[in-house]
Amino acid sequence: MERNKYLLWFIFLFTGLSVIIGLFSLKPTPPKNYNKFGNVKIFGDSIYLLKIEGEIHSGKSTYTTTGASTVLEQLREIEDKNEIKGIIVEINSPGGTVGASQEIFEELLYLKKSKKIVVSMKDVAASGGYYIASASDFIFAEPGTVTGSIGVIAMSANIAGLLEKYNVKVNVYKKGKYKDILSMFKDPSVEEREIIQSLLESTYRRFIKDISRGRNIPEKEVEKFAEGKIFSGEDALKNKVIDGIGGRREAQAKISELLGIKETLPIVEEEENPLDKFFNVINNKFLGNVSRDFKSIILEEIYKTPILLIMPNSLRI
Amino acid sequence: MQKFINNIYLIWFIPEEFKYFWAEYRSFFSETSLYFLVAFCLSLATALNSSSFNEIGIVTFLFFLHLPFMYFFPKLLAYFLDHKAREMGAEGDIRILLSFCKYSLVIFMLSCPFVIFVKSFEYNSSGVFLLFISFLSLLYFFNVARGLSLLYGLERSLAVKLVLSSVLSLLVLPFFFFIYYIVSLFSILL
Numbered sequence: 001m002e003r004n005k006y007l008l009w010f011i012f013l014f015t016g017l018s019v020i021i022g023l024f025s026l027k028p029t030p031p032k033n034y035n036k037f038g039n040v041k042i043f044g045d046s047i048y049l050l051k052i053e054g055e056i057h058s059g060k061s062t063y064t065t066t067g068a069s070t071v072l073e074q075l076r077e078i079e080d081k082n083e084i085k086g087i088i089v090e091i092n093s094p095g096g097t098v099g100a101s102q103e104i105f106e107e108l109l110y111l112k113k114s115k116k117i118v119v120s121m122k123d124v125a126a127s128g129g130y131y132i133a134s135a136s137d138f139i140f141a142e143p144g145t146v147t148g149s150i151g152v153i154a155m156s157a158n159i160a161g162l163l164e165k166y167n168v169k170v171n172v173y174k175k176g177k178y179k180d181i182l183s184m185f186k187d188p189s190v191e192e193r194e195i196i197q198s199l200l201e202s203t204y205r206r207f208i209k210d211i212s213r214g215r216n217i218p219e220k221e222v223e224k225f226a227e228g229k230i231f232s233g234e235d236a237l238k239n240k241v242i243d244g245i246g247g248r249r250e251a252q253a254k255i256s257e258l259l260g261i262k263e264t265l266p267i268v269e270e271e272e273n274p275l276d277k278f279f280n281v282i283n284n285k286f287l288g289n290v291s292r293d294f295k296s297i298i299l300e301e302i303y304k305t306p307i308l309l310i311m312p313n314s315l316r317i
Numbered sequence: 318m319q320k321f322i323n324n325i326y327l328i329w330f331i332p333e334e335f336k337y338f339w340a341e342y343r344s345f346f347s348e349t350s351l352y353f354l355v356a357f358c359l360s361l362a363t364a365l366n367s368s369s370f371n372e373i374g375i376v377t378f379l380f381f382l383h384l385p386f387m388y389f390f391p392k393l394l395a396y397f398l399d400h401k402a403r404e405m406g407a408e409g410d411i412r413i414l415l416s417f418c419k420y421s422l423v424i425f426m427l428s429c430p431f432v433i434f435v436k437s438f439e440y441n442s443s444g445v446f447l448l449f450i451s452f453l454s455l456l457y458f459f460n461v462a463r464g465l466s467l468l469y470g471l472e473r474s475l476a477v478k479l480v481l482s483s484v485l486s487l488l489v490l491p492f493f494f495f496i497y498y499i500v501s502l503f504s505i506l507l
Contacts, residue, residue, distance in 0.1 A: 026372060
């Protein structure tokens, strides 16, 4: 009788021990994503897929453009997730505003210390898009990808002649000599040109410096493929603008190679919130015009910024 | 703790003596902690067994799913069994039968060491876990049948039939149980 009681005690202790072991072998619940665009769930070692699509700007991403705040939130969330061994950055962007591109570049450069980062360029990864790509360990592009366009641009139309022709006068009230520096109603003065040029020069130097820092190559090497030149994927490889030809599969394999492991890690992507997905479908199906208007509002906001890291024209095949 | 162990010992090893010690070992604390322990072990085992949902959050969710079931199921089962036994002319104390049904639940605590054991051989699968839970359920039902036959003076085979028919009735009644079975099954299979 006593033997059975001891057996029972033993079973209880064994169960208690297994509960403790079990609790320690559980994975902590991933914190809820504060990004309203979705939720990331990671099970085991994996690669995070980050998409940079459309024009790059500050603030939140939209369905067709990339906002620096959204990207930074995503990157900061995976920062302390040790299961994320690498990041594939898929870029399909002609560039965007200086500040937004620099913010993403700096964040990727910081993450490069703890995770392997490989870029896969899609149709276009020019200017600000290339700025971001330069923070990675390795850059892949498709043969037909348009890349490069390393330069800074500021544009302002001059419609003074047109207004004069129709006898229209614009009254400008200002305090500050250079307040209407990019005004479209007058020719810029020599001084104004110098100010703009100096601003562009310093931004350009910073661009070159950052690419050199990110790619770990001398600034003189960068200057060879800078000056706003654009390249196809194949030309970019010849000019060492990129490191290889390939897409997502190659990028995945490269991360394994950089990590020194044989197996290919699975890719985790931020899942779209079902509610957002639903509204996206509704938006695309029934409110197409509203969607276009929304995009034009965002683009309008981008082009309000005087200095851009963007490819001035787009190529269509 | 002593009362808790004594009750379990009596129910699983010498059930024929349980009715004599029932009043002495009766404890509200033991019964309440039993629900919590069983619900926790079962939810931890299910979460550990699952390859995609082995997170603390899932354990909490499953715990709150199992807890009300552990509380209501033995009660409903005891009432069903008592009603059916009385219909057949048998007499017994429903309070003792209820305690018997409650303390028999302790067998489900073994699911946790089982999962740890199987996991150490990297052989954990939903099918194996489901089989083990079915095996534990059968043990539970047979032990309750044993208690019923001892407490109401029924034949063992008749008690088994009564327990199985009562469990079948409880599969869908009340509706909450039906949802519970579906969610539990999914938590094991996913």
